[in-house]
Amino acid sequence: MRSLPQGRGGTLLTLMPKRFLEFLGSQKLFFVLLSYVLVLCVLGGVIPQNAPLEKYHELFGSLFGGGLLALRLNDLFRSPLFTWGLTLTAINFTACTFVRWEKSKKRPAVIVSHLAMLLLFAGGALRGITSQSGILPLRIGQDRASFDRDDGTASPLPFSVRLKDFHVDYWNPDSHLLSVDNMAGDLREEAAIEIGKPISFPKAGVTVTPVRFYPHFVMGENGPSSLDDSPENPAVELRVTDKGKEHRRFVFARFGDIHADRADSDVRFSYAFQAGRIKQFESLLSFEENGREVAVKTVRVNTPAAWRGFRFFQSGYDPKDPEFSTLQVSKDPTVWLVYLGFLVLTVGVAWSFLQRREFEL
Amino acid sequence: MSHWGFKIDFSLFLASYAAGAGAFLFPSLRRYRPGLILLVLAWMALSVTLVHRTVTSGHWPLSNQYESLMFLVWGVSTVYGIVLAAWFKSTEGLAPWVAAFTLLGLGAASLLDSTVEPLVPALQSNWLLIHVATTMLGYAAFTLGFVGAVAFLVKTANPGNPFDGTSLDLFLYRSGALGFCLLTLGIATGAVWANSAWGSYWSWDPKETWALITWLTYAGALHLRRMRNWRGRPFAWLMVGGFAVVLFTYFGVNYLLSGLHSYA
Numbered sequence: 001m002r003s004l005p006q007g008r009g010g011t012l013l014t015l016m017p018k019r020f021l022e023f024l025g026s027q028k029l030f031f032v033l034l035s036y037v038l039v040l041c042v043l044g045g046v047i048p049q050n051a052p053l054e055k056y057h058e059l060f061g062s063l064f065g066g067g068l069l070a071l072r073l074n075d076l077f078r079s080p081l082f083t084w085g086l087t088l089t090a091i092n093f094t095a096c097t098f099v100r101w102e103k104s105k106k107r108p109a110v111i112v113s114h115l116a117m118l119l120l121f122a123g124g125a126l127r128g129i130t131s132q133s134g135i136l137p138l139r140i141g142q143d144r145a146s147f148d149r150d151d152g153t154a155s156p157l158p159f160s161v162r163l164k165d166f167h168v169d170y171w172n173p174d175s176h177l178l179s180v181d182n183m184a185g186d187l188r189e190e191a192a193i194e195i196g197k198p199i200s201f202p203k204a205g206v207t208v209t210p211v212r213f214y215p216h217f218v219m220g221e222n223g224p225s226s227l228d229d230s231p232e233n234p235a236v237e238l239r240v241t242d243k244g245k246e247h248r249r250f251v252f253a254r255f256g257d258i259h260a261d262r263a264d265s266d267v268r269f270s271y272a273f274q275a276g277r278i279k280q281f282e283s284l285l286s287f288e289e290n291g292r293e294v295a296v297k298t299v300r301v302n303t304p305a306a307w308r309g310f311r312f313f314q315s316g317y318d319p320k321d322p323e324f325s326t327l328q329v330s331k332d333p334t335v336w337l338v339y340l341g342f343l344v345l346t347v348g349v350a351w352s353f354l355q356r357r358e359f360e361l
Numbered sequence: 362m363s364h365w366g367f368k369i370d371f372s373l374f375l376a377s378y379a380a381g382a383g384a385f386l387f388p389s390l391r392r393y394r395p396g397l398i399l400l401v402l403a404w405m406a407l408s409v410t411l412v413h414r415t416v417t418s419g420h421w422p423l424s425n426q427y428e429s430l431m432f433l434v435w436g437v438s439t440v441y442g443i444v445l446a447a448w449f450k451s452t453e454g455l456a457p458w459v460a461a462f463t464l465l466g467l468g469a470a471s472l473l474d475s476t477v478e479p480l481v482p483a484l485q486s487n488w489l490l491i492h493v494a495t496t497m498l499g500y501a502a503f504t505l506g507f508v509g510a511v512a513f514l515v516k517t518a519n520p521g522n523p524f525d526g527t528s529l530d531l532f533l534y535r536s537g538a539l540g541f542c543l544l545t546l547g548i549a550t551g552a553v554w555a556n557s558a559w560g561s562y563w564s565w566d567p568k569e570t571w572a573l574i575t576w577l578t579y580a581g582a583l584h585l586r587r588m589r590n591w592r593g594r595p596f597a598w599l600m601v602g603g604f605a606v607v608l609f610t611y612f613g614v615n616y617l618l619s620g621l622h623s624y625a
Contacts, residue, residue: 027588031581038577043616045570077565124563131562171479280482299481302558313560314482330560338562342549349545353538 025095033089040085044076066275090121109355113348119341126334133330135315138163140323143288147329157329158289158308164296165284166325168317174238176213178251180204181268204267209219209239217252224250229319234273242267281314283325299327309333366410367471373403374463381457388445393453400456403463404438411435418477423493424484426615427473432494433611434466440539442506448535449530458508481592489556496547496572500607502540503579507604509533510597517594530593533600534586541579548572567618571610578606 023029047068048055056074057065072079097104097114104111134149143162146154180201181188189201198209216227217235224237234253239246242265251271252258280300287295287307297305297312304313311332316326363445381396411431414422422428441459445452478553480489516524551572556562582599585591591599 030584034438034581034584038574038581041570041574041577044565044573045567045614049565277479278482278486279479302486302488304557304560311560313558315559326559332556332561335556335562339553342552346542346546346549349542353542 021095024091024100025097026092026098027096029092030089030096033085033092035088037082037085040076040082043073044082047073047076049077050075072159086121086124090118091118095123107352107355109348109351111348112344112351116341116343116345116348119337119344123334123338124342126337127332130334131330131332132310133328133332136161136312136327136329138283138327139321140166140325143286157310159294161289161312161327162286162288162293163283163325166282166317167315167321168281168322169279171277171279172274174213175276176210176276177272177274178210178236178238179270179272180208180267181270183268195236199307200338201267205243206267207241208269211237211248212237216333231273231275234271236271238269240265281317281325283314283327285312285327330361362468366406366413367467368473370403370407370410371464371467371471373399373406374460374467377403378457378460378464381460382593385454385457393456396456396460397453398436400460401442403460404435404442405599407431407435407438408449414477415561418479420480420484421494421495422491424480425474425478425503427470427475429493429497430466430470430473433497433501433504434463436472436498437504438463438464440498440501440536441505444535444539448532452509452532455509455512455529455532457624458512459505462508483558486554486558488550488557490551492547492554495543495550498545499540499543500611502543503575503600503604506536506540506600507607509536510600510604514594514601523576526593530596533582533597537579537603538583541576541583544572544576544579548576567614568610569612571606575603575606575610578603 006132027187032035045349048059051074053069053074059065060068063203068074071080071081076082093114097111102324104114132149134147134155136144136147138144138161140163143160144157145160146156149155154327176193176195177190178193178199179188179190182204187203189203191201191209193199193208195210195213198207200207214224214226214235214237215229216232218225218227218233224235233255235250238251238318240249247265249260249269251269253271256270283299285299285305286293287298295307297307299305299312299314301314304311306312311330312327313330314325318324377396377399379396380399381393384393384396411422414428414431418424423432439460441455509529513526513529513533516522516529517526551569552562555564555569582591582596582603585599586596
């Protein structure tokens with residue numbers, strides 16, 4: 001590390017800050033801070049962040065779990081351990097550029113890259129102060145003039161938002177396929193079925209009415225039910241008319257042998273289920289001011305809507321409630337600083353790469 | 362077509378590897394040109410496979426682990442071809458090493474689900490191409506740095522070996538630096554995409570965190586080389602270590618940690 005040029009007659013008072021500045025901008029400190037931030041990132045990348053507190057005791061035991069919580073490693077990236085590390089790194093970058101100015105001037109790409117890092121640090125810090133974010137759960141027809149912050153408190157909006165409509169588009173909906181064959185194995189019929197619609201299998205001589213679909217079939221004290229809407233154990237209840245007699249049976253996509261055949265019938269069923277694939281979620285929002293609709297915007301995943309500095313993102317839905325939509329709300333007036341930082345960083349790094357001198361050739 | 366395309370790609374990379382390895386193992390054959398020609402043919406065949414998949418699926422082949430791994434293999438051979446043509450003709454001896462890696466990549470891809478699926482809503486964006494392609498090309502350059510580093514370490518393992526590793530040392534430095542450039546762009550474009558899709562340019566999601574760890578690792582390696590003169594074997598070891606981080610970021614996070622990138 002080169003020493004700073006010292007003026008004539010420098011006193012202890014003027015020399016000390018220079019030495020301190022040299023220390024702050026030293027390579028050693030850079031590598032120490034880089035290692036420190038790297039280790040914290042690895043910890044934060046491995047330890048689940050912002051999970052329920054009991055999960056840490058469950059995963060790491062009471063001793064380590066407690067220590068981890070005391071050090072705030074469960075919320076590491078907002079903890080003083082991390083923010084101080086980043087702050088010191090920003091100081092190191094600034095001091096390094098200043099201390100090594102004569103050398104840096106000959107390598108503008110390095111200055112540009114360091115400047116970009118400072119812009120990113122500044123943008124990140126300002127984001128913590130100026131940004132607002134949270135969620136806005138709405139049902140069709142409902143309106144709200146606030147959103148729920150991450151800490152659970154309500155944050156007011158300078159307008160109200162009404163969910164006019166919400167729907168889910170599918171590439172293909174859920175499909176149910178039923179096959180019928182006989183015990184001899186010389187007959188097979190196959191058809192797509194719909195819940196509630198009777199369907200005939202003429203060769204087998206049976207008529208089937210799918211009564212109910214159970215995505216996650218379980219048998220409880222009160223009979224069959226679905227634990228939830230996840231297709232963990234898809235099953236369909238069938239009303240079968242075979243030789244003039246009617247009976248009920250269940251068919252299972254994952255357990256084909258269960259209830260597939262009966263002693264009083266010479267046909268057996270097999271059932272296949274394919275879950276539908278969601279193409280897009282779409283919320284139609286109405287923005288209202290003073291009780292009057294002033295704008296209508298559509299929000300899709302990757303296509304947010306913006307109004308008066310707030311942006312609304314499609315965030316979630318409830319498969320059990322087709323009229324319910326969750327929106328992410330965000331206001332970040334200093335995001336341009338981060339974008340500028342990324343732009344300058346990309347330019348600086350690419351400039352370094354393209355300069356032959358920088359590459360020792 | 363896709364099934365046959367994969368087999369043709371694999372066969373050509375295998376042939377390239379065999380030709381290159383033959384030239385490497387038998388000094389009297391020291392001619393890497395046939396292996397290089399086969400590598401170019403394999404790259405062309407893989408390009409056709411990827412274009413075909415793009416046309417049939419209606420989206421860029423970057424939407425799942427299978428597609429991104431195929432793209433990574435393509436990226437490794439592409440970046441190697443560019444680097445070889447532009448700067449380091451003397452590193453043509455690396456061709457069999459590159460072919461060996463591509464074979465490993467294709468072998469791993471064959472174990473993954475190759476079903477063509479429509480895009481999930483989160484991936485329906487033009488940023489998919491910009492962000493994922495730049496990141497994967499960055500990983501491809503890091504892979505080349507790793508391949509070069511392993512070759513360097515093997516060739517310099519015996520101090521008595523009169524191997525002049527200057528060119529190879531520069532090759533792996535440039536590979537690392539190119540990867541660093543592309544990963545920087547990948548992280549920047551990812552941040553812009555995240556802000557337009559989720560309302561936050563950075564969420565400390567495991568994939569983001571590990572991409573940052575990868576970036577910091579290579580930033581440290583490049584600074585150590587420039588500021589502390591870590592060259593030759595120490596730098597080669599840094600490239601090997603960096604690649605271990607790349608592997609965890611690419612594979613490990615997908616299988617061990619869940620987050621916003623869980624579809625990847």
